[in-house]
Amino acid sequence: MHTQVLAAKGITDHIAVIDLMARGGLDVIALLILIGWLYRRRPSAPAMPLVLAALNIGLFAAMSTISAGKFPAGVGFGLFGILSLVRLRSAAFTLRDVAYTFVALVIALCTGLPERQTWLVVALAVVVLVAVLLVDDPQGYEPATRTVKLTLDRIYPSPAAITEDVESRFGRTPLSVSVDEVDYVRETTRVSARYPAEPRERALAADDEPREPVTMP
Numbered sequence: 001m002h003t004q005v006l007a008a009k010g011i012t013d014h015i016a017v018i019d020l021m022a023r024g025g026l027d028v029i030a031l032l033i034l035i036g037w038l039y040r041r042r043p044s045a046p047a048m049p050l051v052l053a054a055l056n057i058g059l060f061a062a063m064s065t066i067s068a069g070k071f072p073a074g075v076g077f078g079l080f081g082i083l084s085l086v087r088l089r090s091a092a093f094t095l096r097d098v099a100y101t102f103v104a105l106v107i108a109l110c111t112g113l114p115e116r117q118t119w120l121v122v123a124l125a126v127v128v129l130v131a132v133l134l135v136d137d138p139q140g141y142e143p144a145t146r147t148v149k150l151t152l153d154r155i156y157p158s159p160a161a162i163t164e165d166v167e168s169r170f171g172r173t174p175l176s177v178s179v180d181e182v183d184y185v186r187e188t189t190r191v192s193a194r195y196p197a198e199p200r201e202r203a204l205a206a207d208d209e210p211r212e213p214v215t216m217p
Contacts, residue, residue: 063112
C-alpha cells in the first residue's frame, strides 16, 4: 500500500501537462506523416494503419506513465517483454510492414520520454521520417500477385514443360512457376504458380488465410 502511494505521488509530482501535450502533439504529427503519407504511397494491408497507430500510441502512453513515476526497473523490462510478444502474420504483412512498425515504435520511444529538449525530439523524428522517405522508393513497387500451389500427377522432363502444363490447365500464362517438390514414388510434382492479382484480390489479399495446395487430376 505504501509503495502504491509513493508511485501515485511520483506521477503527480513529475508530470508536466504542457510537456506531455507538446510531446503528444509531436508524436501525432510524426505518426500522421508516417502513416498518412509515407506508408500509403504503396498498396498495403488494410489493417496496417490501425496496427501502426495502436502500437505507437500505446507505447507512447506506457513510456510517459513509466518515466513519470517512481516505478521499479522491473516494470521497464516487463514493457519490453510485452512488446516481444507482438507478432505480425507473415501471410498478411510483409517485411516493409515490419519496418514501418519498427519506425512507429521508435517515434513513440523518442517522444514518450519526458523532460527532453524539444529540438532534439523533433530532430530525431525528422531524421527517421526522412530516412524512410529516401529509402522506401515507391517507384520500386511491384504489382500485387497471387500464388497458386498445385500438385500435378506426373513428372516432367523440364521446367518449360511444367509451365506449359500449368498454362493449359488455367488458360493463363503464369508470371513464374517454381518447383516445390518432386515425388518419384507417387509420380507427382508440387509447384507454385504466380499470377497477377485481380483488383478484388489486391484489396482482400492481406486478410486472406493461407490456402491449402490444390490437387490437379
